[in-house]
Amino acid sequence: xxxxxxxxxxxxxxxxxxxxxxxxxxxxxxxxxxxxxxxxxxxxxxxxxxxxxxxxxxxxxxxxxxxxxxxxxxxxxxxxxxxxxxxxxxxxxxxxxxxxxxxxxxxxxxxxxxxxxxxxxxxxxxxxx
Numbered sequence: 001x002x003x004x005x006x007x008x009x010x011x012x013x014x015x016x017x018x019x020x021x022x023x024x025x026x027x028x029x030x031x032x033x034x035x036x037x038x039x040x041x042x043x044x045x046x047x048x049x050x051x052x053x054x055x056x057x058x059x060x061x062x063x064x065x066x067x068x069x070x071x072x073x074x075x076x077x078x079x080x081x082x083x084x085x086x087x088x089x090x091x092x093x094x095x096x097x098x099x100x101x102x103x104x105x106x107x108x109x110x111x112x113x114x115x116x117x118x119x120x121x122x123x124x125x126x127x128x129x
């Protein structure tokens with residue numbers, strides 16, 4: 001099993017509908033920026049955003065951050081959120097399916113409604129420290 005601990009940078013994001021149809025990539029696609037740090041002591045922090053310098057009028061900038069205690073059973077990472085940019089995540093358990101494609105960490109949150117319809121997001125990470 002590959003090691004989760006370390007600092008990871010987002011390299012790619014994908015999104016699809018519940019039936020598998022492709023959607024625009026979250027967090028601005030090519031402008032997506034993200035960092036996740038997972039410590040050996042079982043703490044994590046994650047920040048994701050659209051880093052485009054300008055967005056079209058009436059387009060909100062997608063941003064999320066959260067941190068908390070995490071555990072990993074070899075397949076699923078569970079985080080008990082103690083701080084977040086999303087108030088509805090406070091004191092919740094956030095689940096991420098975990099896999100690896102070579103050296104790339106792949107995190108898959110559950111299917112959920114981020115905007116108008118449910119999305120399945122997939123985030124790809126490269127270890128940087």
